[in-house]
Structure formats: C-alpha cells, structure tokens
C-alpha cells in the first residue's frame with residue numbers, strides 16, 4: 001500500500017489536468033495484473049458521441065495528446081463500446097466488459113458538471129476481484145475529487161469560463177501547436193480549411209462589450225451580470241472545443257484560437273460578433289462587442305495581449321461593433337508596431 005500512498009501524494013501535487021491524468025494512470029498501472037491502461041476522451045460531434053485515446057502507454061512512455069478530438073483519426077463512435085455507452089446513458093459510475101481472449105476491461109467515466117469528458121479504461125488478464133475494485137475505486141475517487149477542485153480553481157465563478165489566473169499556463173500550451181503533457185502528437189489541421197488561405201496559426205483575440213457601463217447604469221448590475229453570462233454562452237458555442245476562452249475580469253474576454261488560417265480567424269470572430277449583435281438580451285435588448293486580434297507566434301503573452309489590446313482600442317475608437325486585426329492596422333499605418341521581428345523592441 002505504501003507505494004500507492006506515495007503515488008497519491010505525487011498525483012495531488014499536479015496543477016495540470018493532463019499531468020494529473022498521466023499520474024492517476026501510472027498509479028493504477030502499478031497494481032498487479034494490469035495489462036493495458038489509458039484515458040479516453042468522450043465528446044460529441046455531429047449529433048453523435050465519440051471516444052478517442054487521450055493518454056496511453058507507448059513503449060513504457062506515457063503519451064498524451066490535446067489535438068482537436070473531432071479530427072483525431074483514432075476516434076471511434078461510442079457505440080463500439082456498448083458497456084460504456086450504457087453506463088454513461090444511465091449516469092453510472094463504472095462498466096465492465098465480458099471477457100474476450102482473457103482480457104477483462106473496466107471503464108470509469110469522470111463526471112464533471114453532469115457530463116462525461118474523460119473515461120479511464122483499465123484492462124487486466126483476469127476478472128476484477130471485489131478487493132481490487134475497492135482499491136481502484138478509492139484511487140479513482142481521490143483523482144476525481146482533485147480534478148473537480150482543480151477545475152473549480154481555474155474557472156470564473158460568474159460565467160464558468162477559464163479565469164485570468166490560468167491564462168499564462170494555457171497560453172504556453174495552446175499558443176504552441178502539438179504540445180501535449182509529455183511531448184504529445186502534432187495538432188491535426190481541421191478538415192474544412194484550405195492551406196492556400198495562409199498558414200495554420202494560433203490567434204489571440206481580446207473581446208470587450210461596448211458601452212457596458214450604460215447597461216449597468218440603466219438596468220442595474222443584475223442585468224449586467226446576465227449579459228455577461230449570455231455572452232459567455234455565445235462565446236462557448238461560437239468556437240471549437242480545442243479553442244480556449246477566458247474571462248479576464250469585468251466585460252473583457254480573451255479567446256485563443258488554435259490551428260487556423262487568417263481567413264478563418266476573421267470569419268469566426270466576425271460570426272461571433274454578428275451572433276451577439278442579433279441576440280435579444282432580456283430587458284436590455286441589443287448589445288455589441290468589439291474585438292482586436294493578433295497571431296501568437298512572436299512575443300511574450302504580455303506583448304501579444306498588448307497588441308490585441310491596441311487593435312481593440314482602435315475598434316473602440318472607430319465605431320465599435322467591429323473586428324480589427326493588429327497587422328492590418330500596422331500595415332495600414334493606423335498603429336505603430338510595438339514589437340517587430342520576434343522580440344526586438346522598436347521603441
């Protein structure tokens with residue numbers, strides 16, 4: 001039992017979901033008779049439910065991927081896992097597979113906000129004894145409790161979006177394509193994009209609600225809060241699952257858009273802006289947003305945020321309800337570049 005306790009201590013020392021996942025898998029893998037163990041990502045796409053491996057053991061090395069799940073060639077429909085599918089549909093806590101060639105499989109779905117996004121899959125060469133199941137469930141409970149604590153500490157209480165505190169760490173991961181917990185797998189370009197539209201890049205946008213002070217002043221803070229929650233919902237439904245959305249405080253949000261062309265970045269930011277424009281906010285009526293965005297390739301998070309902020313400021317000064325791309329403003333002589341050629345300061 002001592003090595004397991006040591007593993008639990010190590011497991012709860014992590015502040016990163018993927019590393020925590022690797023840690024729980026390596027803890028469980030140390031139990032006897034385990035022949036295979038991995039974490040599956042469970043997601044919905046096109047009305048159906050799917051699974052794909054997210055963390056697994058490859059020649060003794062843990063490998064994780066955080067590429068877009070829906071584009072992963074290893075994805076499979078959830079129907080191929082009938083026991084797991086039935087368990088999720090009935091909001092169960094575990095499922096087992098009847099033996100096939102001496103392989104007994106146990107699935108442990110991770111429930112978070114009444115949804116399953118992750119499932120641990122443990123395979124061993126003989127049936128799971130009651131004692132073994134007790135030990136596994138104990139470790140799994142510690143992992144699940146710790147996951148939800150971690151999730152809670154990363155979220156903004158009003159909107160449920162990621163908070164400002166998590167931005168730097170997520171920026172390091174999401175602004176650089178193809179980096180997983182331990183190396184990982186290359187980001188897979190979305191099927192609907194054409195590389196003739198320019199290279200696939202990561203983008204950062206700062207989104208700010210226009211004249212939000214007036215909303216608070218005319219309707220009160222409760223209606224202001226309602227607008228923030230509804231805009232957060234529109235943000236969530238406007239971007240792909242592997243993009244990242246933060247509330248930076250007040251009425252300012254930041255979006256990290258992954259692996260997409262400049263043309264698509266323009267398209268999706270404008271689509272979001274139009275969805276907000278067309279939305280009827282209860283009591284408040286119409287609300288608009290301004291957006292400034294930039295590629296994340298060159299500069300520190302602070303410099304890139306500064307550039308997106310400059311583009312946002314320009315949008316605010318020039319009519320609001322618009323999307324401005326930093327490089328266009330610099331090339332058009334509307335803004336002076338603060339940073340040129342990687343990290344060289346111009347002034």
Ligand SMILES: Nc1nc2c(ncn2[C@@H]2O[C@H](COP(=O)(O)OP(=O)(O)OP(=O)(O)O)[C@@H](O)[C@H]2O)c(=O)[nH]1
Pocket residue numbers: 158208209210211212213214216220221222223224225228249250251316320
């Ligand atoms: N209801 C609510 N209001 C907030 C919250 N955080 C900040 N605010 C308000 O957001 C408003 C921001 O106003 P300003 O920064 O002056 O900007 P604005 O009125 O949106 O004007 P522009 O950005 O120039 O279009 C202030 O009135 C803050 O009090 C919050 O959590 N809830």
